[in-house]
Amino acid sequence: MAxxxxxxxxxxxxxxxxxxxxxxxxxxxxxxxxxxxxxFNLQPSRVAWMVLAVMVxxxxxxxxxxxxxxxxxxxxxxxxxxxVHVRQPDYKSxxxxxxxxxxxxxxxxxVFASKxxxxxxxxxxxxxxxGLGLNIVVGxxxxxxxxxxxxxxxxxxxxALGYQxxxxxxxxxxxxxxIAAALAGCILGFPVLRMHGDYLAxxxxxxxxxxxxxxxxxxxxxGGPNGVPVPSPTFLGLEFGRRAKDGGVPIHEFFGFEYNANxxxxxxxxxxxxxxxLVLYVKHRLTRMPVGRAWEALREDEIACRAMGxxxxxxKLSAFTLGASTAGIAGVFFASYQGFVNPTSFTFFESAxxxxxxxxxxxxxxxxxxxxxxxxxxxPELLRSFADYRVLLFGMLMVLMMIWRPRGLIRVSRTxxxxxxxxxx
Amino acid sequence: xxxxxxxxxxxxGLTLGSVYGLIAIGYTMVYGIIGMINFAxxxxxxxxxxxxxxxxxxxxxFGLESFPFLILGTLIFxxxxxAVYGLVIERVAYKPLRNSTRLAPLISAIxxxxxxxxxxxxxxxxxxxxxxxxxEGGWRFDFAKxxxxxxxxxxxxxxxxxxxxxxLTYIIKYTKLGRMCRAxxxxxxxxxxxxxxxxxxxxxxxxIGAAMAALAGVLVTMNYGTFDFYAGFIxxxxxxxxxxxxGIGSLPGAMLGGLILGVAExxxxxxxxxxxxxxxxxxxxxxxxxxxxxxxxxxxxxxxV
Numbered sequence: 001m002a003x004x005x006x007x008x009x010x011x012x013x014x015x016x017x018x019x020x021x022x023x024x025x026x027x028x029x030x031x032x033x034x035x036x037x038x039x040f041n042l043q044p045s046r047v048a049w050m051v052l053a054v055m056v057x058x059x060x061x062x063x064x065x066x067x068x069x070x071x072x073x074x075x076x077x078x079x080x081x082x083x084v085h086v087r088q089p090d091y092k093s094x095x096x097x098x099x100x101x102x103x104x105x106x107x108x109x110x111v112f113a114s115k116x117x118x119x120x121x122x123x124x125x126x127x128x129x130x131g132l133g134l135n136i137v138v139g140x141x142x143x144x145x146x147x148x149x150x151x152x153x154x155x156x157x158x159x160a161l162g163y164q165x166x167x168x169x170x171x172x173x174x175x176x177x178x179i180a181a182a183l184a185g186c187i188l189g190f191p192v193l194r195m196h197g198d199y200l201a202x203x204x205x206x207x208x209x210x211x212x213x214x215x216x217x218x219x220x221x222x223g224g225p226n227g228v229p230v231p232s233p234t235f236l237g238l239e240f241g242r243r244a245k246d247g248g249v250p251i252h253e254f255f256g257f258e259y260n261a262n263x264x265x266x267x268x269x270x271x272x273x274x275x276x277x278l279v280l281y282v283k284h285r286l287t288r289m290p291v292g293r294a295w296e297a298l299r300e301d302e303i304a305c306r307a308m309g310x311x312x313x314x315x316k317l318s319a320f321t322l323g324a325s326t327a328g329i330a331g332v333f334f335a336s337y338q339g340f341v342n343p344t345s346f347t348f349f350e351s352a353x354x355x356x357x358x359x360x361x362x363x364x365x366x367x368x369x370x371x372x373x374x375x376x377x378x379x380p381e382l383l384r385s386f387a388d389y390r391v392l393l394f395g396m397l398m399v400l401m402m403i404w405r406p407r408g409l410i411r412v413s414r415t416x417x418x419x420x421x422x423x424x425x
Numbered sequence: 426x427x428x429x430x431x432x433x434x435x436x437x438g439l440t441l442g443s444v445y446g447l448i449a450i451g452y453t454m455v456y457g458i459i460g461m462i463n464f465a466x467x468x469x470x471x472x473x474x475x476x477x478x479x480x481x482x483x484x485x486x487f488g489l490e491s492f493p494f495l496i497l498g499t500l501i502f503x504x505x506x507x508a509v510y511g512l513v514i515e516r517v518a519y520k521p522l523r524n525s526t527r528l529a530p531l532i533s534a535i536x537x538x539x540x541x542x543x544x545x546x547x548x549x550x551x552x553x554x555x556x557x558x559x560x561e562g563g564w565r566f567d568f569a570k571x572x573x574x575x576x577x578x579x580x581x582x583x584x585x586x587x588x589x590x591x592x593l594t595y596i597i598k599y600t601k602l603g604r605m606c607r608a609x610x611x612x613x614x615x616x617x618x619x620x621x622x623x624x625x626x627x628x629x630x631x632x633i634g635a636a637m638a639a640l641a642g643v644l645v646t647m648n649y650g651t652f653d654f655y656a657g658f659i660x661x662x663x664x665x666x667x668x669x670x671x672g673i674g675s676l677p678g679a680m681l682g683g684l685i686l687g688v689a690e691x692x693x694x695x696x697x698x699x700x701x702x703x704x705x706x707x708x709x710x711x712x713x714x715x716x717x718x719x720x721x722x723x724x725x726x727x728x729x730v
Contacts, residue, residue, distance in 0.1 A: 025509045029502075031548045032470065033479045040482045046548075070636055191715040198462050198641055199714050201531060202665055206707035209662065217700045348658065352426055352535060391543035398536030403521045406529040 012062040019058035023051045040199045048387040090113040106273055110266045118265040120381055125272045126330050127377040131369040132279050133326025138355065139321035139363035140292065142299030143193070146351055147208025151181040151324040153346040155331020157215060160228035160341045171232035173332050174275075181328025182321040189320040195209050195315050208351055215343040227342025230335045235267055265337070272333050281325060283366060286322075295319050349391065354375075356394050359401055362411060368410035429571025433697035435688060440579045440648065442687020443586035447641035448664035449671070450572040451634025452592065456611045458630050459523075464534035465514060467661015468541035469635050473507040473642030474652040475545060478556050481646075490595035492559060496643075507706060511635025515628055521522035538657075546654040555651045582644045589640045592681050595632065606630060610674070659703060663690075666710040672720030681721060 019202045024047070032047040033040045063069040110118060130152060137145045155177035162168035168176065192203045222228065286292040294315045298305045306312050335341045357376050361368030378392060403407075448470055455463045470688035480499040490496050518537045522529045563576035608616040609626045617623045645660075646652060663686065671682025687708065693703040713720070 022509060022513055025506055026513055029479050029506055030545060031478055033483065034549055035475070035478055035482060035554050038482060038555070039486065040479065050718045118579075142528060144528055145534070188711075192711075198460075198531065199669075199718065202462060202662070202669075203711055203714055206662060206666075206710045209659075210704050210707045213701070213704050217704075277548065340599070350540075352539060355532065355535065363528075388547060389543070391539050392547070395536040395539030395543065398539070399518050399533045402529045402533040402536070403518075406522070 007063055007066045012059060012066075015062040016055050016059045019233055020051055020055045027051065039390050086414060088416060103277075110262075110269055113262075115262050115265060118262060118269055119337070120378055122265060122269055122272060122333070124374045124377045125269070125276055126334050126337075127354070127357060128276055128370050128374040129272070129279060129330040129333070130327055130354045131361065131373040132283060132366070133275075133323040133330065134354050135361070135363070135366070135369045136283065136286075136295075136319050136326070137323035138358050139365070139369070140287065140299065141295040141316055142363075143316060143320060144198075145204045145320070145323065146201050146355070147204035147206070147211070147326055147349070148323070148354055149346045149348070149351040150204075150208040150211040151185060152331040152334065152350070153211050153215065153343075154181045154184055155328035156230075156335035156341045156345070157222065157228070157331075158328065159332045159335045160230045161222065163231045164228060169231065170332070170336055173398035176330055177328040177332045178325040179328075181331070182325035184318065185321040185324030189317050190313070193316045193320065205348070205351075208346075208348060212343050212346050215346070223342075226343060227340055227345070230339055230341060232264060232339070233268060233271075233336045243289035268333065268337050275329060275333075280366060280370075291315065291318055353394065356398055359398055362410040365410045371410075429568055429691070430571055430695050432573045433571075435692040436573065436575055436579060437695075438688030438691030439684065440582050440687070441691060442667075442684035443680075444641045444645055444683070445585050445660075445664050445667040445687050446680040446683025447586055447589060447637045447644075448660065449683050450590075450637045450676065451666040452665050452668040453671070453673050453675065453679040454606075454630045454634050458606070458613075458627060459519075459530075461519070461530045462529065462534070462665070463631075463634070464661070465518075465537035465541060466634065466638060467657035467659075467664065468538045469507060469510055469514070469657070470642050470660060470664075471639040471641040471652070471654060471657030472510055472541060472545060473503050474636075474646050474656060475554065475644040476503045476506050476548060476639070477643040478554055478652075481556050481559075483499045492687070495559065496647075500640070500643055503643050504636045507635045507639035507642070508632045511631040511638075512628055515631040519631075520624070520627075522629065542654050542657070546582070549654070551654060553651050558650065559647055573602055578648050582648055585640065593637065594676065596633075602629060627681055663703075663706050666706055666713070669710060669718075670713055671718055672722040675720070675722045678720055678722035685721075 027050045030043055031050060032042060034043055065074055069244070109121070113121070130148070134145065134148050137143050158177040158180050159170065159173040160170065161171055162176065188203070188207055189200075192200050193317075217227055218224070245353050287296075294305070294310055298310065298312060298315055302312060303316075334345070338345075353376065357372045358369060360376065361370070361372030376394075380387065383390075386393070448466065451466045451469070452463060455461060455466070471565055477499055480502040481495065484495055484498050488605045489498065518533045519530055522533055537714060558575045558578075560581060563574055563579075566573045566575075605616070605621050605626050606629065608619070608621055609623050613623050616626075626667075664683070667682040668679050669682070670686055671680070673679025686709070689709065690702050690706050693705045697705075
């Protein structure tokens with residue numbers, strides 16, 4: 001279409017006036033009248049700025065959508081787009097250079113890092129683990145899990161309470177937390193996964209709240225809001241403290257090096273990094289196995305899959321429990337790096353944050369999730385002054401991403417297969 | 426065992442339940458018409474609580490003291506502004522996603538929910554807000570074992586909620602708008618072929634849902650007096666539980682489900698343990714979905730190709 005229609009400024013004006021009126025009604029009372037006890041303070045200038053911003057935004061959008069590019073974009077938004085981008089069969093990804101490079105950087109990193117940087121990066125890696133786990137559930141299998149943080153809590157409290165009541169340590173807690181979280185996922189998921197997908201979202205949301213409320217209210221067992229202390233991790237029975245606590249040997253005495261306060265964090269970083277690599281590899285393989293293909297097929301069209309003879313409950317359940325067990329492992333790391341757990345770490349906001357990681361990174365895309373996890377978990381460290389607006393920004397991010405790119409920033413792409421010569425098509 | 430506590434919790438439960446029913450209407454109508462769980466609905470209710478308090482404060486600042494005018498003015502103000510919220514949210518966050526993937530509107534709704542919470546927190550501050558008691562007094566009945574107290578506020582809430590539901594039932598059953606809603610709910614494509622502007626009907630449904638939530642917001646604010654920006658989350662899940670309990674998509678089901686959930690929750694907190702009343706409600710939700718996903722009055726969901 002070469003002919004460009006002139007911009008209809010009357011329509012733009014009407015759009016702007018309607019938007020301004022709506023903005024005035026919506027923002028006027030809540031932003032302009034601030035409650036103060038049983039009386040109020042007026043703040044009209046805030047309302048004026050917000051209405052002005054809405055008017056300008058609406059005007060620009062209205063003009064843009066009437067240009068040919070805007071019309072093309074609007075059309076692109078409405079069509080939704082395909083699920084997976086297929087590359088040429090002989091395509092070689094640049095990732096095969098980037099990944100070894102990143103691993104080398106990650107191995108060298110703790111030698112130079114300060115304690116603050118180590119703590120931030122460990123936090124980031126925990127979110128990578130959580131993002132990868134939820135990505136299996138939401139991104140690959142298309143099941144919306146809003147109580148993902150419950151499995152994270154099971155892992156964290158598994159270590160804390162396991163140490164308190166059963167004397168479990170860091171190493172035994174990792175597999176046990178994974179199993180406990182997977183079992184919880186299985187028990188919750190099995191009945192619910194038979195039903196319509198949207199119900200899963202609300203049931204998991206309820207489950208997440210149940211876990212948090214029980215942790216908060218069961219004072220005798222979990223310590224309630226006061227939380228539970230978590231033991232330091234050990235390596236082959238060696239401790240990381242300056243002095244051994246109960247009959248153990250500190251690691252710096254055993255190997256005869258200078259005491260280093262970072263040792264505990266370097267150790268946690270190393271183990272966490274290995275586990276993230278392992279999970280990445282497992283996920284990479286799983287998406288190429290029948291079960292991984294079944295997850296994605298089920299996400300795209302459930303009825304067709306069932307007609308082809310897939311057991312939809314078992315396929316979904318495998319994704320759900322696998323995601324849950326990843327969260328359980330992440331919980332163990334979270335608990336031992338904090339040294340303490342309490343229920344405020346496991347609110348719905350945490351679930352929403354992990355969901356934002358998956359949504360931003362691209363549903364099903366591993367690279368995207370790793371990047372998004374680091375960006376979203378370290379962004380609050382960099383943007384301390386915007387701390388009040390963090391939740392607002394996450395919310396806007398979710399809405400805009402769904403409108404603009406419902407499948408995430410990074411496209412899921414897969415290398416195609418060439419037909420061999422001499423094989424009948 | 427008809428002792429005082431049981432009857433008192435029954436009355437508290439009916440009050441709470443009629444509020445749940447009003448909010449559940451928003452969930453059930455939206456689900457019925459576009460098959461989407463509107464996660465932001467609880468937060469629309471929260472906004473309406475703030476609007477009710479603001480309305481009361483402004484009206485009493487202008488010297489309006491008599492209860493009927495005060496409450497009527499607050500109701501009209503809150504319902505109109507909250508309805509605009511419902512409309513704007515639908516236009517901005519859900520309408521562009523009508524043909525998108527199945528998860529997209531759900532995630533967008535969670536985004537709106539976070540936005541509303543944080544926006545109110547920034548605009549109004551994160552402390553608890555409150556309103557003065559408007560309607561004093563009540564009836565008190567003495568028994569051999571204890572007593573029962575029915576405050577006028579509770580009576581007003583139950584009556585107002587039932588009037589609201591009756592008006593809505595009338596609209597859906599006997600007016601042209603109601604017929605358009607029902608037609609769109611039964612078959613959206615067929616309704617649009619027959620000349621119904623389904624996009625507009627969907628907007629109306631969001632407006633009606635928000636208006637009902639606004640009524641609930643005014644009533645709850647009157648009864649409990651305090652609220653904060655986080656109030657919509659828990660009550661939202663509970664109202665959704667009520668909608669599922671009654672059968673999602675069914676209007677009488679939402680009201681019935683609300684009343685049953687309210688009474689069950691009040692009895693649980695009165696007779697067993699009030700710390701775990703939220704756990705009880707969410708547990709009930711999980712159990713209903715496992716054993717009777719179509720609810721009490723709903724029809725089983727059939728998926729067609």
